[in-house]
Amino acid sequence: MDWQALGLSVKLSLVTLFFLLPIGIFFGRWLAYRQFLGKSILQTLLALPLVLPPTVLGYYLLVIFSPNQGLGLWLNKTFGTTFVFNFEGLVIASIIFNLPFAIQPMQRAFSSIPRDIREAAACCGMSPAHVLWKIELPLAWPGIISAMVMCFAHTLGEFGIVLIVGGNIPAETQTIAISIYDRMQAFDNQSASIMSLSLLLFSMLTISFTYWLSERSQKKHV
Amino acid sequence: MSDKPNPDLAIHISLQQQRPIPLDVQLDCQPSELLALVGPSGSGKTTILRAIAGLYQPENGRIICQNEVWQNSVQQFFLPAHRRHVGLVFQNYALFPHMTVLNNIQQALSEIPKQHRHSHALDLLKKVHLEGLDHRYPKTLSGGQQQRVAVARALARNPKVLLLDEPFSAVDQVTRRKLYRELLALRKKLAMPMIIVTHDLEESTLLADRIALLHKGQILQIGTPKSVSAHPVTATVARLMDQQNIFTAQVLDHDLTAKKTRIHWLDRILEASFQPQFKINEKVCWTIQSANVLLHRRDRPSNGDKENPLHGKVIEYMESSGLVNMLVQIDKELNTTIAISVPLHVSKRNGLGLNEIIGISLLSEGIHLMPYQALRR
Incomplete structure (x- = not known):
């Protein structure tokens, strides 16, 4: 078992969640409650990572952040950093790749709160921030948690985009999925199978947990 | 309070x-x-x-x-x-x-x-x-x-x-x-x-x-x-207030002494409450609440029966929670009907039912005139 790679994967997943939670809540809520011009275009763009091969997304990110041109060049000149072949680059790639997995369940969760409940809260004298904190978040919470769990599991097992954007640098960008690939290349089947089994069990647990959570929340309030 | x-x-x-x-x-x-x-x-x-x-x-x-x-x-x-x-x-x-x-x-x-x-x-x-x-x-x-x-x-x-x-x-x-x-x-x-x-x-x-x-x-x-x-104030209001009895007529005259307005409806003359704001010969709509339509008692005719008397056939008869709602056909050719409600016991005592010919009176104080508008049937 490559504990270093597992540790890096867990770290990448947690950092991704740290950024995705507010992003998901903001966009999920915005898309659930607001009608605006270009909404369907934005939704299409946000859903794109669902169908786009991770390698394609990785390729474009590599092009955008390449230190020789455009944004990458500017970042390199201004901050002396680049987002390719390092952990920061992996985080950005992982956030972008997970956007639909975070936003869509949260959007559904916010949409399922009846409008009159939010309006009743306003009539009780609650400010919009209060309504979000006391009414919307508690009611959308199961959806938000399940989105986070899915993103965590998804990031933990992500391979293509990580390999392209991050390369395969131990302790920097070598995650558990890449480590499995690495072990297989080295004919170390025992390590590869232990790590694969761990990921399989974790994924099953994740799915069971999200189903349990959504059933529980339905029973609780309806 | x-x-x-x-x-x-x-x-x-x-x-x-x-x-x-x-x-x-x-x-x-x-x-x-x-x-x-x-x-x-x-x-x-x-x-x-x-x-x-x-x-x-x-x-x-x-x-x-x-x-x-x-x-x-x-x-x-x-x-x-x-x-x-x-x-x-x-x-x-x-x-x-x-x-x-x-x-x-x-x-x-x-x-x-x-x-x-x-x-x-x-x-x-x-x-x-x-x-x-x-x-x-x-x-x-x-x-x-x-x-x-x-x-x-x-x-x-x-x-x-x-x-x-x-x-x-x-x-x-x-x-x-x-x-x-x-x-x-x-x-x-x-x-x-x-x-x-x-x-x-x-x-x-x-x-x-x-x-x-x-x-x-x-x-x-x-x-x-x-x-x-x-x-x-209008026939539309009357309709939205669920008035069933809405008709058109023409103002005949105003009786200042008796404080009555007479209107010409179908081939009859009806006495209505005094409403001089409508001119003589003006076309109007009129309405009466079914509570202001009185049933003539078959066993004991009274003086009240002389007030705008009409006769017709019961073509719809519905009992619900102690009340009977009936549609009385006044004019078969024009299919003019008047809706009337009576307590169930009154209906039973008078032997009312479908196809019975009955006499009714329209209380003149209950006849309310409104500006003319074409009525939807």
């Missing part, structure tokens, strides 16, 4: 817009007064209620409640819902499902000190007869109980106006009657203006001091339920 309502505590509403729902209304509701907004679906009644609550911003509006400006589009001023002191009871109550009954009410008590909120919420629960249910969740309550929680929560904010959006539509008939009685008892203790939205005419007649009849975003008539029913 104070003996003399203070006009400063009234609410004044003026709303105008073309789209998406046309609105052109001006309304006042006095303290302690219960005003019903009545009208068919899509007439704009719920939109008006939402505009008062600040949940909807019409294009042009001016809302002043207890001398506090809530909206003034001329000055581009709009006070958001959470800063208006409004108590709103939603159609489906909109209780917070993740909170107990007590918590639901406490959410509206943010303006009183924290240490008093618990006891204040319990007092409100007592007021709506829900003692002992404070730790229950909304989904474990019956429809009637949920409605009471919604009323308690609406009152918790000490609102300057109480708004009720079809509050009885989600409960069964038996519960509804019980809740009517409770609301009538509760409103005696309330000093703020109250506005109820309903499409149920019976409900508005039972509960409201005044009704505003809405149609396509406009108020067609405003007044006491009795006056709007008996004296609709």
Whole structure:
């Protein structure tokens, strides 16, 4: 078992969640409650990572952040950093790749709160921030948690985009999925199978947990 | 309830817009007064209620409640819902499902000190007869109980106006009657203006001091339920008030001594109450409430039978809750019918039934004239 790679994967997943939670809540809520011009275009763009091969997304990110041109060049000149072949680059790639997995369940969760409940809260004298904190978040919470769990599991097992954007640098960008690939290349089947089994069990647990959570929340309030 | 309502505590509403729902209304509701907004679906009644609550911003509006400006589009001023002191009871109550009954009410008590909120919420629960249910969740309550929680929560904010959006539509008939009685008892203790939205005419007649009849975003008539029913200003109002007896006629003359107006209807002359605002020979519409149509007793004719007597065949006969509703065909060729309601025992005693020929009298005081308009049949 490559504990270093597992540790890096867990770290990448947690950092991704740290950024995705507010992003998901903001966009999920915005898309659930607001009608605006270009909404369907934005939704299409946000859903794109669902169908786009991770390698394609990785390729474009590599092009955008390449230190020789455009944004990458500017970042390199201004901050002396680049987002390719390092952990920061992996985080950005992982956030972008997970956007639909975070936003869509949260959007559904916010949409399922009846409008009159939010309006009743306003009539009780609650400010919009209060309504979000006391009414919307508690009611959308199961959806938000399940989105986070899915993103965590998804990031933990992500391979293509990580390999392209991050390369395969131990302790920097070598995650558990890449480590499995690495072990297989080295004919170390025992390590590869232990790590694969761990990921399989974790994924099953994740799915069971999200189903349990959504059933529980339905029973609780309806 | 104070003996003399203070006009400063009234609410004044003026709303105008073309789209998406046309609105052109001006309304006042006095303290302690219960005003019903009545009208068919899509007439704009719920939109008006939402505009008062600040949940909807019409294009042009001016809302002043207890001398506090809530909206003034001329000055581009709009006070958001959470800063208006409004108590709103939603159609489906909109209780917070993740909170107990007590918590639901406490959410509206943010303006009183924290240490008093618990006891204040319990007092409100007592007021709506829900003692002992404070730790229950909304989904474990019956429809009637949920409605009471919604009323308690609406009152918790000490609102300057109480708004009720079809509050009885989600409960069964038996519960509804019980809740009517409770609301009538509760409103005696309330000093703020109250506005109820309903499409149920019976409900508005039972509960409201005044009704505003809405149609396509406009108020067609405003007044006491009795006056709007008996004296609709147009045939459209009469139709929306569920009047079945609406006809066209021509004014014949006005009898100044007897204080009667005579009209020519079909091939008959009818005596109506004195309505000199209509000119002689003017075409008019007229209506009579079925309660003002008297049945001639077969066994004992009386002098009253001479007042606008008519004879016809019963072509529809329906019994419901101790009343009989009949359609009496006066003219077969023109298919002119008059609707009449009599108590079931009267119908039985007179041997009434389908296809019976009966005599009726139209009370002249009940015949109300309106400007002419083509009637839809």
